[in-house]
Amino acid sequence: MSMPSDLDISRSTTLKPLEEIAGQLGIGPHLLEPYGRNVAKISLSALDEHADAAPARYVVVSAITPTPLGEGKTTTTVGLGQALRHLGKRSVVAIRQPSMGPTFGIKGGAAGGGYSQVVPMEALNLHLTGDMxxxxxxxxxxxxxxxxxxxxxxxxxxxxxxxxxxxxxxxxxxxxxxxxxxxxxxxxxxxxxxxxxxxxxxxxxxxxxxxxxxxxxxxxxxxxVVGYTKSGTPVTAEELHAAGAMTVILREAIKPNLMQTAENTPVLVHAGPFGNIAHGNSSIVADQIGSKCADYLVTEAGFGADMGAERFFNIKCRNSGMAPDAAVLVGTVRALKAHSGRYRVVAGKPLPPELLEENPDDVLAGAPNLRKQIENIKVHGVTPVVAINAFPTDYPSEHAAIRQVAEEAGARVAVSNHFTEGGKGALDLAEAVVAAAEETNQFHYLYPDTADLRSKIETIATKVYGADGVSFQPAAAKAIADYEANGFGRLPVCIAKTHLSLSSDPALTGAPTGWTLPVREVRASVGAGFVYPICGDMRTMPGLGSAPAAERIDIDEHGQVVGLS
Missing domain, CATH: 3.30.1510.10 (Domain 2, N(10)-formyltetrahydrofolate synthetase)
Incomplete structure (x- = not known):
């Protein structure tokens, strides 16, 4: 029997009052600001009220290098949060708010999926509380x-x-x-x-x-910094007297949004920075609140571990002062088969039929990517857990191949069926995460603040991406020199590159070696607090496809949204 659609599952969920969801976290009604019936903002005063609480175990969910379809990080994050509650742990999930660009484009929404999703999905994917x-x-x-x-x-x-x-x-x-x-x-x-x-x-x-x-x-x-004078002096929003009014516009947006999962687990939804140009993680204030109000805080980092997780460790944690206790690495059979280089996966198109045939050898051929991403977690001193996000088209022999590779690389492994079974389907994963989080890890940043910008870029390129080195085009080299002269050299770096490869070339699958990272341009997000080198052609304004999701989204005769996925 086929599963109901995500939208049907969302609508069939019995939602609990948000006061009850907040109560699971020890957050009183006086700290909630309702936005309709199913979403509320949490006052930042919650931080003061829970200042003396012991911090939760902090778990970040990342992935191997994904296909254009994504490998289910949000679904796994939600499923894990639900499963921890089945184990008797007070858990809370923290995720980014979806952009309506992808929602109406090819990707669709980002509420998770199946029986491991944030509900109501229409609210999450469309406007929410207006923060965007x-x-x-x-x-x-x-x-x-x-x-x-x-x-x-x-x-x-x-x-x-x-x-x-x-x-x-x-x-x-x-x-x-x-x-x-x-x-x-x-x-x-x-x-x-x-x-x-x-x-x-x-x-x-x-x-x-x-x-x-x-x-x-x-x-x-x-x-x-909005621009520069002819002599190269930066001009800031403060000098334009704009920052005060901008803060007033955002004074409500800085409050995290409270929702719930299909199993009524609390979810903090807040901020949605791009995963290429920015650091691709949800907000620090949401994590601060979640950490003081639960036993386990499960958050998600965008794209693969070479991108979102690396930035989580070196940018987000550096700003928050929080340290992770474990990291989950989501992998799928289809992604590892794609990393064999034998298949082409295209967003918006069906998977190649031969990719769905039983073939553990293809999984092993793509395994170098899994090994490298496990290494990318361990190089930060964090304990990795590989979550095999199971699909109905998978075979036990293919899961066994992933398990073999992961265990040989020193990671715990669990097959998870959270999409079809909810939290109960992720119990093995939750048990593995609890065991990993109870270990003493040696979390550390990849580079010190005092390193120069070139060294920071080279460290990430060689240690995380597997590059032989970095080539800086003249414009990039000049920008680095100018930024260091202007006092920006202590900032961390957020390398903008393709998410479809460990390298800067989206066509290179697996774990490429013998290549050099080309830095063509370097820009500074001084307010956010990082410098971002650009490697390749980064699109900061996506376009719509030939059959965008917007064509399927409508309302029915009862005024209900249809076609949202």
């Missing part, structure tokens, strides 16, 4: 003040050709990637080349995710 729109408004207010400053005399001496602050929109729209703004009469502005990014790629979003308090967010917004 607040980020959009704050970002675009700063953009408007940049252009107004140019129009009103430019007393700060901003070079129009060195303005780095674009506009944002939470929609996939390739037509807006590169535009000319300010056309028309003189009163209509100063013409210049500009463009739009998707809201998830906004530095304001990264600031929201990495702030530790309202006042910390205010200070970070002030440090945002």
């Amino acid at each position: 729109h607040a980020v959009t408004a704050a970002h675009n207010l700063l953009a408007a003040m940049v252009d107004n400053h140019l129009h009103k005399g430019n007393t700060l001496g901003l070079d129009p050709h060195r303005i780095t602050w674009r506009r944002v929109l939470d929609v996939n729209d390739r037509e807006l990637r590169n535009i000319v703004s300010g056309l028309g009469a003189k009163a209509d502005g100063s013409p210049r080349q500009a463009g739009f990014d998707i809201t998830a790629a906004s530095e304001v979003m990264a600031v929201l995710a990495l702030s530790t308090s309202l006042h910390d967010m205010r200070a970070r917004l002030g440090r945002i």
Whole structure:
């Protein structure tokens, strides 16, 4: 019998009152700000009320290098959170808020799936409490003040050709990637080349995710660099007198959102930074609250362990001061077969029929990627647990092949059926995570703050990606020199590259060797607090496909949403 759709499962869930969900965390009704019946914001005062509580075990969920379809990190995160409750642990899940760009594009929503999802999924995937729109408004207010400053005399001496602050929109729209703004009469502005990014790629979003308090967010917004003078001096949002108003727009958005899973496990949904240009993790304040209100806090890091988990360790944990107790590495049979190099998986298209045939040899051929990603967890001193996210098309022999590889690499392993069975299907995974989290680990950052930017980039490239070295194009080398001269050298680095390969080339599967990481450009997100080298062609404004999900989404005769996945 086929499973109901994710939307049908969401609607069949018996939701508990949010006061009861919050009560599981010891959070009283006075700390909740309801947004409708099924979502509430949590006041940051919860941090003060629980300041003396012992911290939860902190578990990050990452993955092997995914196919374009994704390998089920959110579903695994939710399933694990549910399973821990079956073991008698007070657990809470912390995830990012989905962008509506991918929701209406190819990927669809990001609420998890099956019987391990956040509900109601319509609320999560569509607007939620308006945090995305607040980020959009704050970002675009700063953009408007940049252009107004140019129009009103430019007393700060901003070079129009060195303005780095674009506009944002939470929609996939390739037509807006590169535009000319300010056309028309003189009163209509100063013409210049500009463009739009998707809201998830906004530095304001990264600031929201990495702030530790309202006042910390205010200070970070002030440090945002919008461009440079002709002499190379950075111009900030503070100098434009924009940071205060931006903070006011975001003063509600900094409060985490409370929801629940299909099994009524508490979920904190907050922030949604891009996984390529930014660090791809949910907010620090959500983790701070969750850590003080549960036995286990399970959070998710975007893309593979070479990206989201590396940034979780070296950027998010560096900012929060929190240390992980264990890391889950999600792997699938289909992804490892794809890493054999024998199959091509394309988003929006059916899997190749031959990939679904029993073939443990193909799994073993793709195993170098799993081995490297286990190594990428261990190099940070964290205990890894491999979660085999089971699909109905898998075979026991293929799961056995993954188990063999993972155990030989020094990781615990568990097959998880959380998609079809909910928390009960992830009990083995939960037991493995509890055992891993109880071990004493040696968590450490990959590089010190004091290392220069080149060394930080080279360390990640060689130790995490497996590159032989790094080549810096002249523009990148000059930018690094300028950033260090401006005092940005102590910032961590967030390397922007493809998520479809350990390398910078999405066509290279497995664990490529004998290659050099090409850094063509380096930019600074000074407010967020990192420098990001760009390796390859990074799209910060996605486009829609030939058959976007938006074509299938509608309302029925009862006013209910249909077609959302």
